[in-house]
Amino acid sequence: MIVDNPNWWRGGVIYQIYPRSFFDSNNDGIGDLPGITSKLEYVASLGVDAIWLSPFFTSPMKDFGYDVSDYCDVDPIFGVLSDFDNLINKAHSLGLKVIIDQVLNHTSDQHLWFDESRKSHDNPKHDWYVWADAKPDGTAPNNWMSVFGGPAWHWDSRRCQYYLHNFLDSQPDLNFHNPDVVNALMDVLEFWLKRGVDGFRLDTANFFYHDTELKDNPPREEILEGGIGVRPDNPYAFQLHLYDKSQPENIPFLKRIRALMDRYPNTTTVGEVGCDFSLKTMAQYTQGNDKLHMCYSFDLLTQDSSMNHVRTTMETIENALGDGWPCWTIGNHDVNRVASRWSENKPNDEQAKVYMAMLLTLRGSVCLYQGEELGLAEAELEFEDLVDPYGITFWPEFKGRDGCRTPLPWTDETNGGFSQAKPWLPVAESHLPQSIQIQKSDPSSVMNAYSDFLSLRKNHPEFIEGEIEFLYNDDKVLVYLRTLEKVKTLVGVNTGETPVSIQLNDYLDKPAKIELLPLPLNLPSGTLNGSQLSLGKFSIALASVR
Template sequence: MSKQGSDWWRGAVIYQIYPRSFMDSNGDGIGDLKGVTEKMPYIASLGVDAIWLSPFFTSPMKDFGYDVSDYCDVDPIFGQLEDFDELIEHAHKHNIKVIIDQVLNHSSDQHPWFKESRSSRDNDKADWYVWADAKTDGTVPNNWLSVFGGPAWHWDSRRRQYYLHNFLDSQPDLNFHNPDVVDALLDSVRFWLERGVDGFRLDTANYFFHDLELRDNPPKQEIVEGSIGVSLDNPYGYQLHLYDKSRPENIAFLKRLRALLDEYPGTTTVGEVGCDFSLKTMAEYTQGTDKLHMCYSFDLLTHDSTMTHIHKTMSTIEEGLGTGWPCWSMSNHDVERVASRWNHGKANPAKSKVFMAMLLSLRGSVCLYQGEELGLPEAELTFEQLVDPFGINFWPEFKGRDGCRTPFPWTNDSKGGFSTIENTWLPVSEAHLPLAVNVQQGDRHSVLHAYRDFLHFRKHHPALIDGDIEFLFSDDDVLVFTRTHKEESLIVGINSGEQAHFTAPLSYEVRNIVMPEGLKIGEYENHKMILPANSVYIGKIVS
C-alpha cells in the first residue's frame, strides 16, 4: 500500500515530467499542462506516488523555463493558472502528489527585478543581484566560471559593473545575502503552496549563496574525466568550487524554507546537489527536521554503472547521513538517458529492467524521468536540430541535453502521438517509435510492464520503501544487500552481468516470494543465491 500521512515522501517514487515534451494538447508542437492532465491515468497506472513538473513559469525560454521572468504565473505556451489548478485537482483524484520545480538561485534577465536592478546603482533593487566592479585593468572580478562555459561574469554598460551568472548570461544570480530577496522568493513559494502543491524540487539547491569576499576558487589537485561535474572539454570542472557555491550560509536559508513548508503539513522538498562534496552536502542539507526533507546528487548520473560504484556511493551516504534522507535518480532532463549511458550507447531491455529493480530497491526516495519506464535510449540529433545553448556551445564533444528531451512516444506513428503536427519543438526520435507506449502495452515482457509490475510489487513490501539497508557483497556486476523494516526483512540480489552466485551467511533462512513478471528471476537454495545474467532475486529472510 502507498504510504499516507506527512512522511509520504520517505521512499516515494517521483515521476519527473518535462512538460515541453510530454503531451501537446493544442497542436502547437510544444507540450503543455493540459497535456499532462490528459495523461494522468497513464501516470497513475505506473504506480508512482508523485510527479515533479519541470518549470512551466513565465519565461523567455533561453534555458527552456529555467530562466524565470515571473515566479507566480504560467507561461502561455504551457497554458494558464487555471490549467495548473485543473492539473492539481486531477492528480489528487488519482492519489498523485504534485511537486514543482523552483529555480531560486537565478532569474531571467527579463524579470522586472533585474530590469530595475540594472537600471542604476541606487535604485530599490540595486543589490538584489550579485554585482561587482571590474578589476583595475577592466577584467572580471575573480576566476569563477559558468557551468555553460566562460567566465561567470557579464559586463553591464548601464551600471558599469559585472553581474554574476552561474549559468547563461541571461540568468543573473540573485543576491541571497539581501534579506529582501529571500523574503520575496519565499513569498513566491507560498503562492504555490496556497494553490495546493505538495512540494518543491529545488534546482541547484547548493548555489544560493556566494562568498561575499569573492575569493578565487582554487584549482582541483586532480582532474578525473567523468567524475561529478568534470568533463575535460568544459573548464568548469578544473576548479574546486569552494567559494561560488555550497556555502555555509545556505543552511540558514534552508531552515527558513523548511519553516514555511511546515505551515503546510504533508508538503516536501527535494534538493538538487551538484558539487565536489555532493554526498557530504546531501547529509548536511537533510539531517534533522529543520532543513530539506531529501536531496539527490549527480552520483548516479555518471557513466559508471558498476555495482562497485553503486555500493561505494550508497555506503558513503549511509555512513554520513545520520537522520537525513536521500533521493536517487539514474536520469533527468540534463543528462544522457540511462538506457544509453549505462548500456554503451545502445538500448538493452534486460539491463534496463535490472537497473530499475536496483534503483527501486535501494534505501531512499526515487526520481524516475519520463521515458525511463520505456527504456528509451538517447535520441540522436544533428547540430542543425539542436536548441539547447549548452549543446550548441560545446558541440561536437558534448551534444547537450536535447537528446534526452525529445517528445515522449505515445504511439508508433510518425508523430509519436505527441502532437498533431510534424514540426515539433524537437523532433520525435524514430528510434523511440518501436518503444512507444502503445507497443509496449501489448507486450507483457516489455520494460514498461516490468516497471509497472515492480512499482506495484514494491508498495506491498515496507522494507523496500522505508527499511534499513545492509550491504553483503558487491563486485562490478553483482550487488547483494538486505532491507529490513519492523517484521519484514528481505535479501536482494542484483546482477547486471553474466551468471553469478552468492553464498549467504548460514544464519539466513530465506523463503521465496512471488516476483513480478517480466524480470529474469534468480534462485535461492541451501544458502546460495544463483543469479543468471541480467537477473534479480528478492527473498524473505525468516530467521
C-alpha cells in the same frame, strides 16, 4: 475517510514530467499543462506517488524554462494559471501529489527585478543581483567559471559593472545576502503552496549563496565525474568550487524554507545538490528535520554504472546521513538517458529492468524521469536539430541535453502521437517501437515491468522504510539486505552478461533460511539452491531471509 500520510515522501516514488515533451494538447509542437492533465491516468497507472513538473513559468526560454521572468504565472506556451489549477485537481483526484520546480538561484535577464537592478547603483533593487566592479585592468572580479563554459561574469554597460551568472549569461544570479530578495522568494513559494502544490524540487539548491569577498576558487587537483558541469572538456571542472556555492549561509535559508513548509501539512522539498562534496552536502542539508526533507546528487547520474560505485555511494551517504534522507535518480532532463549511459550505448530491455529494480530497492526516495519506464535510449540528433545552448557550445564532444528531452512516444504513429504539428525537438524514430501504446499490450515490456515492480514494492514496506546492509558486490553484481523490524528481504541484481553464483551464507552474520520470493513474470529472475544464489545475465532475485 483516507488519512493523508505526512511522510508520504519518505520512500515515495516521484515521476518527473518535462512539460515541453510530455503531450501537446493544442498541436503547436510543444507540450503543455492541459496535455499533462489529459495523460495523468497513465502516470497514476504506473503506481508512482507523485509527479514533479519541470518549470512551466513565464520565460524567454533561452534555457527552456530554467530562466524565469515571472515566478507567479504560467508561460503562454504551456497554458494559463487555471490550467495549472485543473492539473492539481486532477492529480489529487488520482491520488498523485504534485511537486513543482523552483529555480531560485537565478532569474532571466528579462525579469522585471533585473530590469530595475541594472538601471543604476542606487535604485531600490540595485543589490538584488550579484554585481561587482571590474579589476583595475578591466577583467572579471575573480576566476569563477560558468557551468555552461567560460567566465561566470558578464559585463553590463548600463551599470558599468559585472554581474554573476553561474549558468547562461542571460541567467543572472540573485543576491541572497539581501534579505529583501529572500523575502520575495519566500512569497513565491507561498504563492504556489496556496494553490495546492505538495512540494518543491529546488534547482541547484547549494548555489544560493556566494562568498561575499569573492575569493578565487583554487584549482582542482583531479577531475572526477559527479558534479554539475564536471567533465574534462569543460573548464568549470578545473576548479574546486569552494567559494561560488555551498556556503554556510545556505543552511539558515533552508531552515526558513522548512519552517514555511511545516505550515502546510503533508508538503515536501527535494533539493538538487551538485558540488564537489555532494554526499556530505546531501547529509548536511537533510539532517535534523529542520532543513530540506530530502536531496539528490549527480553521483548516480554519471557514466559510472559499476556496482562498486553504487555501493560506495550508498555506504558513504549512509555513514554520514544520521536522521537525514536521500533521494536517488539515475536519469533526468540534464543527462544522457540511462538506457544508453549505463549500457555502453547498447541499450537492452532486460538490463533496463535490472537497473529499475535496483533503484526501487535502494534506501531512499526515488525520482523516475519520463521515458525511463519505456527503456528509451538517448535520441541521436543532428547538429541542426539542437536547441540546447549547452550542447551547441560543446558540440561534438558533448551533445547537450536535447537527446534526453525529445518528446515522449505515445504511439508508433507520426511524431509518436505527441503532436499533429512538427515537435519542438524531433521524435526519435528508434523510440516509436517502444511507445506507450505498444508496451501496454506487451506483458514482457519494460513499462509493465516498472508497473508490476512498483506494485510489488508497495507490498514490501522494508523497501520503503527499511535499513540497508550490503553483502556482496563486484563490478556488475550487487547483493544487499533491506530490513524492517523482523522482516529481512535480500536483493540480488546482476547488471552484466556473465552469470554468477554466490554462496550467501558466506556473507550473512549467521547461517539463515533463505527463500526465493516470486517476481512478476516479466522480470528476469535468479534461482536459489539452499543458500546458493544463481544470477543469470541481466537478472534479479528477491529472497526472504530468516
